[in-house]
Amino acid sequence: MYSGTYRTHNCGELRLENIGTRAKLAGWVDTMRDHGGVLFVDLRDHYGVTQVVFHDPEAAKLLGRETVISVEGPVVERDEETVNEKLKTGRIELKAESMTILGKSHHQMPFEIASSKETREDVRLRYRFLDLRNPVLHQNIVLRSQIISRMRGKMQEMGFTEIQTPILTSSSPEGARDYLVPSRKHKGMFYALPQAPQIFKQLLMVSGFDRYFQIAPCFRDEDARVDRSPGEFYQLDFEMAFATQDDVFATAESVLYDTFTAFSDKKVSKPPFRRIKYAESMLRYGTDKPDLRNPLLIEDLSSYFAEIDFAPFKGRPVRGIVAPGCALMSKSFFENMLSFAMDIGMKGLGYISVLEGMALKGPIVKFLSEEKQRELIDMLSLKENDTLFFISDGEKLVNRLAGQIRSELGKRLGLIKDDAFEMCFIVDFPMFGISEETGEIEFTHNPFSMPQGEMEALQTKDPLDILAYQYDIVCNGVELSSGAVRNHVPEIMVRAFEIAGYPEEQVKEKFGALYNAFQYGAPPHAGMAPGVDRIVMLLTGEESIREVIAFPMNSNAQDLMMRAPGAVTEQQLREIHIRIR
């Protein structure tokens, strides 16, 4: 009858139908309630919690919280009034007749398991093995596994082949800072950990694999953010041969819609997801990763104010945001918005409120003639109780500031619908931009993207007007991925790099493998790589990416539990020809 040495059932599976049988459970002592003659123990494992009852007065002395035990006895029904509806196993309990201690807990817990999420993060990370006993965190990791498994299945179903690419590879000159690994056999030379399998997946296309994917670890030596783990992260990396931008979008829509609907009850954007041009996104949302749950839109009022004698706005870019119902908000609301505006570097935050009878109120109103006031009302379809906020600054900053005001207004006015995943593609990124440091033309994103109009555009158009087949996918204001139709024609590649100031020799030298491979017949190809950690973060509703990674580093790129990075021996250093100064 008993199949295991340690247990016959797990702590989440006993039910009324098991009553009258004997069972053996193993797990951690979650809580103990000692009533003298009777002791209740909530026994916890990966699967759940079951109440175990001891009548042995010695038991309480042997047990402590987080002790690991195996306990055996009959499964008994609970009296109606002692049923615990909070537990799936709450209608039964195990009456302990024999018990073995499998693993003692010798120390006081650094925090209580059930409330570990409220503990200081460095303490949690140092005791991550305990933190992961917290059922919420534990479930996040389980869900992560299920999400990855589902995405993998979906990609395979769509005909994609999973291929592993090297972890030890060469440094790539563009992009983020590399993690370097010194070579023992080649003095003074280094491997680099891949920032992404970019070159390899393009080479796989040249090899004819047609549809590649990988749950790919990526390594970038960049500083952390709340949605960016330092050091390493995972992407659902995929690439498709003979594919257009729309083919890639169809694949992304398919796998993301499937995944998000499978793991959440929230509304998910139905494919096809909205396509928003980069330029429009910057103007209307003030960012290239708009949160479409926020209904507020930014209006361009520059030409309106060009004709008005109001010195701070005249001749400068001006943006407006209409916030419905905002005129009814308290004085402190406007004060808080002003101090937020000052915090993000604005000099002020002008606004006009629409009172009853459509009268306009606000310091700027006196600069507007009757006629101009009517024009404003018509142009923006202003309604009673609306407030129109103004943002003005230089061309460089104005959109970003308007975007921050837009999202802050959305939050403070409670306009952001929490029950939806709003997906969109941002398309038509510019191919080139002007470097702020040098004033020279440079690639804005991926130098391997195909310029729209291909060779003809590169030869005839102003580089700053050329758009790329370069795109992002954004969900609720979180950038899940960028991607591109790749430039697979060596001549176009050379020309594009030439515009960005790289001579052909340098292209051959720095991107030799790709450049060379493209000489041997390369198919047109395109792809993208949605971030797995961010997908899991969205689906669990966690605010921090570290809540969905089993063993994350802290924001200072250290593993406090494993003490990484750490010192190594002299011998190790000698072997890799490194001397620490």
Place this chain on the structure above:
RNA sequence: GGCCCGGUAGUUCAGUUGGUUAGAACGCUAGCCUGUCACGCUAGAGGUCGUGGGUUCGAGUCCCAUCCGGGUCGCCA
């Protein structure tokens, strides 16, 4: 690297204008309790107030430096 916020018991926090012996809750230890489920009750232990310096009769509190943590900007093709 810049800026903002923080560091007081194992944990989460309070600590007034600088003023007696630095408190609470949870946890921990011991005892009591036969139906609890965040059990309850009683008692107890537990502190270099991040570190170093300074001001002061007197510093958890004020000043300077420094370390650590979180956020943010830079960075993230």
